[in-house]
Amino acid sequence: MQPRQASLGKALSLFLLVATLDIARADFLDEADQKLSLSAFNNQVRLRLSGTLDLEGYYIDRPPPPGLIFTPSTALFNPRLIVFIDARIGPYVSVFIQTRVDRGFDPSDQGAQVRLDEYGFRVSPWKDVPFAVQVGKFATVVGNWVPRHYSWDNPFINAPLPYENVTGVWDSYAPEKVDDLLDWGHVPHDGVTDFGDGYSDKYLRLPVIWGPSYASGASVSGTFNKFDYAVEIKNASLSSRPESWDLTQVNFENPTFSGRVGFRPNEMLNLGFSASDGSYLRSEAASSLPPGRGIGDYREILLGQDISFAWHHFQLWAEVFEARFEVPNVGNADTLSYYIEGKYKINSQLFTALRWNQQLYGKVPNGDDPPLQWGNDIWRVDAVVGYRFTNYLQVKLQYSLTRQDTARQEGEHLVAGQFTVKF
Helix, strand or coil, rough: HHHHHHHHHHHHHHHHHHHHHHHHHHHHHHHHHHHEEEECCCCCCEEEEEEEEEEEEEECCCCCCCCCCCCCCCCCEEEEEEEEEEEEEEEEEEEEEEEEEECCCCEECCCCCCEEEEEEEEEECCCCEEEEEEEEECCCCCCHHHHHHHCCCCCCCCHHEEEEEEEECEEECCCCCHHCCCCCCCCCCCCCCCCCCCCCCCCHECCCCCCCCCCEEEEEEEEEEEEEEEEEEEEECCCCCCHHCCCCCCCCCEEEEEEEECCCCCCCEEEEEEEEECCCCHHHHHCCCCCCCCCHHHHEEEEEEEEEECCCCEEEEEEEEEEEEEEEECCEEEEEEEEEEEECCCCEEEEEEEEEEEEEECCCCCCCCEEEEEECCCCEEEEEEEEEEEEEECCCEHHHEEEEEECCCCEEEEEEEEEEEEE
């Protein structure tokens, strides 16, 4: 372990120890919670500081690791500190900032990083009308997993399969032939980190949605009777990697448009429909495109359906995504991905959850040969047990089993643990 990595681990471990000891004292974090809220100018300006400290550990039976975990090893320690700053200015304007200290946006063995993952402002012009305009860098409005993706709200440690299973689609280079979509380890240029076992290009390949997709742009959202709605314009597609989310990296030359409409017939049930359309290629891919074609000619088109249900101690969520990547030199590459997860609260502190994930791939033209399936079908089952010691302290233990329709498997067995302190 490098010195700065070791220092980060020691610092976070010390913080956890101090926090845990203080939790043992009566009402420590309740008192801290009150002290992290400030107001001024006759309560016209209100400031709230909050966050989470996550200490995560992963064990994979053999490399390469599945999904958006980046390490050549079978074990990984991944600390993460998230700090939220929320400010309310008068009755109509609010400002939000999310700062993270971690080893990369996704679990990895890199050194320490400090980033602003979210920032912006929100205007709600009418007190009695649920309507808001938001501008900045923030999570996508698509689907129903993103509103609960933080560690304290997510029953699991990782994301559902559609949000982290990398496909054969690149964003920085156009494939020369259909076989390149299945040729893991094919790297057309230098400077790519090798993650072992031939998966040197893993970080350049895209999932259907990259996590919460903190791209930059603007959104409009609101509620009308039993319907919720939200639309957004962003600088990058849902599948884009974190480096594309900042305006300094990708501008609005080829924007992505996304939206969701939800229907809540009663307090227990929520149904949603999402759609998105945007260019998924980065500017460096332009030189590899066919003559006369540009970045904006190749889109990621996505349709999604979601449902959530709650009844007593039981909660259920499910999402289905139909996605099409318009791939240069190949054609339309279609895939369907979905998950179903349920959470059961055994009592006020102990809970368990189970999630089934699956992704299926369509076929693409293959010259004079029969059409070729462009990806390996995959399924994964996740099981977790969690315990909430207090309103500020939680632990989770997860096991995942993954199988692909191929002779060469990624890490099939994953065991993960997560310790969270909320403040």
